[in-house]
Amino acid sequence: MRGLAKVNTGTEAPRRTRIQQEKRELILEAALEVFSTNGFRGSTIDQIAEAAGMSKPNLLYYFRRKEDIHETLMQRLLDTWLAPLRELDDIGDPLTELRSYIRRKLEMARDFPRESRLFANEILQGAPRIMPLLAGELKTLVDEKAAVIKGWMRAGKIARTDPWHLIFSIWATTQHYADFDVQVRAVLGPNRGGDGRFEDAARFLEQLFLDGLKPKG
Amino acid sequence: MRGLAKVNTGTEAPRRTRIQQEKRELILEAALEVFSTNGFRGSTIDQIAEAAGMSKPNLLYYFRRKEDIHETLMQRLLDTWLAPLRELDDIGDPLTELRSYIRRKLEMARDFPRESRLFANEILQGAPRIMPLLAGELKTLVDEKAAVIKGWMRAGKIARTDPWHLIFSIWATTQHYADFDVQVRAVLGPNRGGDGRFEDAARFLEQLFLDGLKPKG
DNA sequence: CAAATTTTTGACCGATTGGACAAACGTTAG
DNA sequence: CTAACGTTTGTCCAATCGGTCAAAAATTTG
Numbered sequence: 035m036r037g038l039a040k041v042n043t044g045t046e047a048p049r050r051t052r053i054q055q056e057k058r059e060l061i062l063e064a065a066l067e068v069f070s071t072n073g074f075r076g077s078t079i080d081q082i083a084e085a086a087g088m089s090k091p092n093l094l095y096y097f098r099r100k101e102d103i104h105e106t107l108m109q110r111l112l113d114t115w116l117a118p119l120r121e122l123d124d125i126g127d128p129l130t131e132l133r134s135y136i137r138r139k140l141e142m143a144r145d146f147p148r149e150s151r152l153f154a155n156e157i158l159q160g161a162p163r164i165m166p167l168l169a170g171e172l173k174t175l176v177d178e179k180a181a182v183i184k185g186w187m188r189a190g191k192i193a194r195t196d197p198w199h200l201i202f203s204i205w206a207t208t209q210h211y212a213d214f215d216v217q218v219r220a221v222l223g224p225n226r227g228g229d230g231r232f233e234d235a236a237r238f239l240e241q242l243f244l245d246g247l248k249p250k251g
Numbered sequence: 252m253r254g255l256a257k258v259n260t261g262t263e264a265p266r267r268t269r270i271q272q273e274k275r276e277l278i279l280e281a282a283l284e285v286f287s288t289n290g291f292r293g294s295t296i297d298q299i300a301e302a303a304g305m306s307k308p309n310l311l312y313y314f315r316r317k318e319d320i321h322e323t324l325m326q327r328l329l330d331t332w333l334a335p336l337r338e339l340d341d342i343g344d345p346l347t348e349l350r351s352y353i354r355r356k357l358e359m360a361r362d363f364p365r366e367s368r369l370f371a372n373e374i375l376q377g378a379p380r381i382m383p384l385l386a387g388e389l390k391t392l393v394d395e396k397a398a399v400i401k402g403w404m405r406a407g408k409i410a411r412t413d414p415w416h417l418i419f420s421i422w423a424t425t426q427h428y429a430d431f432d433v434q435v436r437a438v439l440g441p442n443r444g445g446d447g448r449f450e451d452a453a454r455f456l457e458q459l460f461l462d463g464l465k466p467k468g
Numbered sequence: 469c470a471a472a473t474t475t476t477t478g479a480c481c482g483a484t485t486g487g488a489c490a491a492a493c494g495t496t497a498g
Numbered sequence: 499c500t501a502a503c504g505t506t507t508g509t510c511c512a513a514t515c516g517g518t519c520a521a522a523a524a525t526t527t528g
Contacts, residue, residue: 053504054504054505057505071375072290072292073289073290073292073372073375073376074293075289075290075292075293076290076291076292076293076376078484078485078486079485079487080484080485080486089506089507089508090486090487090507091488091489091507091508091509092505092507094487095504095505099486099487100487129465132464151375154375154430155290155375157431157433157434158288158368158371158372158375159288159289159290160288160433161434161437165437168433168434168438169437169440172434172437172438173437173438173440176438190466191466192464192465192466193458193462193463193465193466193467195455195458195464196451196454196455198438198439198443199452200459202424202427202428202431202435202438202452203456205431206423206424206427206431207419207420207424209423210419210420210423211419213371213374214371214422214423216374216377216382216385217378217385218419220382220386220389220390221385221389221390221393221415221419222415223386235416235419237413238412238413238417239420241463242412242460242463243463243464244464244465245410245462245463245465246410246458246459246463247346247349247410247412247417247460247461248461248462249409249410250410268474268475268526270474270475271474271475295515295516296515296517297514297515297516305476306476306477306478307516308476308478308518309475309476309477311516311517311518312475313475316516316517317516317517
């Protein structure tokens, strides 16, 4: 007999067997690899199936459509991706809070470069699949944190600037080390492009965001 | 009779008619639009041909292969893309030089967002077609400018930091406004996401790179 | 004008794509 | 054992892909 249709829902409520959970994870892991380096349109189901070590029809048994895989991936991504910003809290010293936010974001770029590239690919192509999330959930979160930062400015704890662009600049500088990793390593060369480049980046970013470039004195 | 094979070389020395020059420009303009939003693999010759207002075989008369279009596009891009960095000069006040470099890069993100996204797409996917250029020409240029910046640091004109990561951070923050434009506009909302966002970004970045976030005291 | 050349097009090709489907296989409960 | 259910696969399909080709149309040249 054929498998039940229930399995393939992809987005609906799950009642999954052990094998289904395992295989779905396997597929998502493989799809993350493929999608993050080739983009959605540039990736094929065959590629993902091969990376997951199964046949194409077998993969399509767990995810009915290519889009379902991508969608599931993006949903998971956004939660973990915004976690560092959610943690930015009003308690504690503002400069310390910002510094550790930068550090956490840089660590995510180092530890989850594929997730970063998957996200970058989506945004680059106009965010066709997550536009509502950007204008909704993301904007709400950023506005909320911008208000926190504004409070710090009013209290004289940090310099007065635009909180939104401040957040953008933190995103940009940290994700750069994931999204443009190839370029970073090529420019730094074999000596400085090794594992130490993230420590160097952390040191530099801390100095940039705290003190800027003006010489002391 | 059929057209001559000479026309399609794409990379070789050109001896082109007026029509050939015009049509090639038309195609490259259309291809920039398509490639920058869909990536190389995600774009089709049909899409480019339609955007250029001609039939697919007609397009293939001017560029024999899809790759030839992309290659021509990338070659042109790199020259204009690195122009601002080349202009970074040892004459003049260091802080002013850096500030105007940032401004020029931000203007490029504003005026040539498609070029920026084309480049980002290529790097994101591992830079398969321009890797030699990154490790060669680009690295040489950056190393050269890093030396200039180091000189400024030794002279006490700017704070001591890592020149390479400084350049990375300028690239990241400015190109962010082209590559992640959709996200920027979504987060800023209808009010602040309008044309003024680049002015706001310019003001913010100037302050960030010069003074950092520490409150004045 | 007419001949030569350049440009454009419609028809076509093999390969690859996302996906469907039934049959086969594996597993487990009674 | 067997029936029921979950899993896997080979085969197939229509659509789309990059690209070819010969002939028609347009343009340039003498």
